Amino acid sequence: MQHFVDEAIIKVRSGKGGPGCVSFRREKFIPFGGPNGGDGGDGGSVIFQTKENLRTLYQLKLKRNFFAKNGQPGMGWQKSGKKGADIIIEVPPGTLVIDQETGELLKDLTFNDETFTLLKGGKGGLGNCHFATSTNQAPRYAQPGLPGKELTLKIELKLIADVGLVGFPNAGKSTLLSVLTKAQPKIANYPFTTLIPNLGVFTIADESFVMADIPGIIEGASNGVGLGIDFLKHIERTKMLLYIIDPEDSDFEQQYEKLKNELHTFSDKLINKPFLIAVSKMDLEDSETAVELLKEHLKQPVLTYSAVTHQGLKELLYKLKSIINRIENEQTQ
Numbered sequence: 001m002q003h004f005v006d007e008a009i010i011k012v013r014s015g016k017g018g019p020g021c022v023s024f025r026r027e028k029f030i031p032f033g034g035p036n037g038g039d040g041g042d043g044g045s046v047i048f049q050t051k052e053n054l055r056t057l058y059q060l061k062l063k064r065n066f067f068a069k070n071g072q073p074g075m076g077w078q079k080s081g082k083k084g085a086d087i088i089i090e091v092p093p094g095t096l097v098i099d100q101e102t103g104e105l106l107k108d109l110t111f112n113d114e115t116f117t118l119l120k121g122g123k124g125g126l127g128n129c130h131f132a133t134s135t136n137q138a139p140r141y142a143q144p145g146l147p148g149k150e151l152t153l154k155i156e157l158k159l160i161a162d163v164g165l166v167g168f169p170n171a172g173k174s175t176l177l178s179v180l181t182k183a184q185p186k187i188a189n190y191p192f193t194t195l196i197p198n199l200g201v202f203t204i205a206d207e208s209f210v211m212a213d214i215p216g217i218i219e220g221a222s223n224g225v226g227l228g229i230d231f232l233k234h235i236e237r238t239k240m241l242l243y244i245i246d247p248e249d250s251d252f253e254q255q256y257e258k259l260k261n262e263l264h265t266f267s268d269k270l271i272n273k274p275f276l277i278a279v280s281k282m283d284l285e286d287s288e289t290a291v292e293l294l295k296e297h298l299k300q301p302v303l304t305y306s307a308v309t310h311q312g313l314k315e316l317l318y319k320l321k322s323i324i325n326r327i328e329n330e331q332t333q
């Protein structure tokens with residue numbers, strides 16, 4: 001199974017500013033040289049950068065502390081200390097940076113190659129050359145550098161897939177992912193087989209799209225029943241949803257409305273997405289009759305397929321592609 005990490009707790013710290021320097025010119029023929037202490041370098045900052053090729057937060061699990069370097073102290077001859085090196089934290093697009101203590105969302109990093117400075121390094125202190133006055137021409141004082149800042153962060157990754165699969169447990173979501181993509185999710189004939197989201201890439205007419213399979217959703221999920229609702233955040237950013245309806249389920253005709261209800265309680269964003277309804281397991285007996293009843297009940301188009309015989313899969317893929325292409329065209333206009 002694909003290794004999937006969607007949350008990490010890390011500690012970040014920006015660098016301390018280097019202290020300013022106290023120093024005086026001392027040259028052979030200038031016995032009482034003026035102050036020439038240079039400034040301390042600024043501390044390094046904590047910077048986030050998104051990289052499209054990263055798919056998980058796995059690398060944040062390996063290294064939990066991300067500390068920028070301190071600024072160097074100022075030196076004589078008005079030489080400034082070097083700035084401390086920044087720490088750059090690379091994350092996939094779709095990453096949320098949250099203050100672990102307050103729960104405040106600090107940044108939502110959506111796009112590829114986005115850069116965000118979370119904590120600036122402490123300013124370097126001024127050297128004593130700045131403090132000479134007419135009454136004190138030899139100041140023995142320089143500023144200390146300002147401290148860096150430290151935060152504990154919760155980093156959350158919302159998967160960005162084109163299509164999010166939504167269905168009751170056991171509807172056949174993971175099976176669909178496994179026949180359309182190279183992903184190998186766990187499949188079994190009992191509810192709640194899928195415990196973490198799976199991603200796969202499907203290709204149709206030379207175009208590739210990402211499909212996300214999440215745990216099944218049941219009635220009351222939005223009130224914390226079952227597992228599914230925790231994972232709805234992973235499909236909040238998908239371009240579209242694909243509802244998988246299970247013809248084996250006794251609630252067959254009501255499944256779509258029940259699912260929609262749960263999604264609605266979770267977020268309006270989900271419910272306003274373009275969607276498609278597909279009935280799985282068409283190889284089973286009586287599924288044709290069930291679909292006729294469903295179509296009458298829903299009064300909207302319903303696609304059908306079987307992951308066993310592969311009937312209907314091509315049509316399903318073309319339909320998904322055309323909806324995603326339409327959405328993408330609308331977005332670029």
Ligand SMILES: Nc1nc2c(ncn2[C@@H]2O[C@H](COP(=O)(O)OP(=O)(O)OP(=O)(O)O)[C@@H](O)[C@H]2O)c(=O)[nH]1
Nearest residue numbers: 169170171172173174175188192193194216281307
């Ligand atoms: N006959 C038939 N069985 C199917 C088809 N698709 C899935 N199944 C079976 O349905 C059962 C559930 O499939 P899964 O893919 O694990 O269902 P799921 O929706 O991912 O379930 P959860 O992860 O529990 O939410 C398995 O026994 C599959 O073999 C199909 O098209 N035809």
Ligand SMILES: [Mg+2]
Nearest residue numbers: 173174193194
């Ligand atoms: Mg599953």
